[in-house]
Amino acid sequence: MFVDPAPRYSLTAACIAGVCLLAGCADTRGGTIPYDRTLAAPDEPKIMTLASNYKIAPMDKLTIKVFRAEDLSGDYDVDLTGKISMPLIGEVAAADLTTEQLGERLTEKLGEKYFQHPDVSVAIKQSTSRVVTVDGAVQDAGQFPVLAPMTLIQAVALAKGTRDDANPRRVAVFRTIGGQRQAAAFDLTAIRRGQADDPKIYPGDIVVVDGSSIKAFQKQFFQTFPLLSIFRPF
Numbered sequence: 001m002f003v004d005p006a007p008r009y010s011l012t013a014a015c016i017a018g019v020c021l022l023a024g025c026a027d028t029r030g031g032t033i034p035y036d037r038t039l040a041a042p043d044e045p046k047i048m049t050l051a052s053n054y055k056i057a058p059m060d061k062l063t064i065k066v067f068r069a070e071d072l073s074g075d076y077d078v079d080l081t082g083k084i085s086m087p088l089i090g091e092v093a094a095a096d097l098t099t100e101q102l103g104e105r106l107t108e109k110l111g112e113k114y115f116q117h118p119d120v121s122v123a124i125k126q127s128t129s130r131v132v133t134v135d136g137a138v139q140d141a142g143q144f145p146v147l148a149p150m151t152l153i154q155a156v157a158l159a160k161g162t163r164d165d166a167n168p169r170r171v172a173v174f175r176t177i178g179g180q181r182q183a184a185a186f187d188l189t190a191i192r193r194g195q196a197d198d199p200k201i202y203p204g205d206i207v208v209v210d211g212s213s214i215k216a217f218q219k220q221f222f223q224t225f226p227l228l229s230i231f232r233p234f
Contacts, residue, residue, distance in 0.1 A: 035185045040177050041202060054124065056094045056102060058082050058147050061126040066110065067119035075125055088114055099123055132201055134159040137166030137211020151198040152186055155207050162188070162209055170210035173199065 056062070058078055064086070066072040076084045082095025089109045094102050099122040110118040131143040132155050139160035152173065162168050168188035175182055188209075190196040201207065 035187065039173065039175050039182060039184050039199070053098055054127070055096050055098060056082075056124070057127065057145065058095055060094075060124060062094070062099075062102075063123045063125045064106065065121045066106075066115075069115070069118075072110075132158075132203060133206045134209075135206065136171075136209035137163045138209050139163055146201070146203040150201045152188070152201055152207065153191060153198050155201045155205075156188065156209065163211060166209050166211040168192075168209065172208045172210070173201070174206040174208070175202065176204065 056078060058081070060078045062076045062078065062084065064073060064076055064084075072087055076086065078084055078094050082093060083091045084094050085091050086106070089106070092102075092105060092109065097105070103120045103122040106120045106122070107118050110120065132146050132150065133143050134155055135141045138156060139162070141159055144155070144158040152171065156162065156171070169190075171186045171188050173184050173186065184199070186199060187196055191198050
């Protein structure tokens, strides 16, 4: 079993929702999304087949089989530094390798001292390489891996912070809960001042920071995408 490593919704559609629901770009609160709402944990990602060239990521779980070596065969977790730890050979870098490449590396290491012509196979048992999308008026919008518990402040920091034209008092978080798209608005300025809690961010979330750059493309977005077929009422 493995977990969908990336959400299947449109990144552009997320920006559209930010446009529709975070109306205006003044440095004030506003819009139709309720503020400081506690969102439940998101739905589990759908199971799907990983691409054959999938690269191993931190926190993935691997199944490694070494022929005629039951003590070495089993499930191994890739740690946050991208390494696995195996008996006899110790730590081995696994991140950014395909399963075939890691198998070749383990074959080489086991063959140096312990086995003649070892037969090693590697498979992905579970992939936790999932991402959070940060868009809108940020310095470096994009998708970022979630490797540990994360908050809204940390998610925005991954995008190198807000731009000069941003309205940090209107930040939307979109999440799929119970099969429906839900959202909440947050005041980043209040959070930074310790006046509001810093909400948890999960893999699959979309964070949209309001700003004038979003409003400038509003008309084009409306003409291009059927919003109601993508986003359910909040």
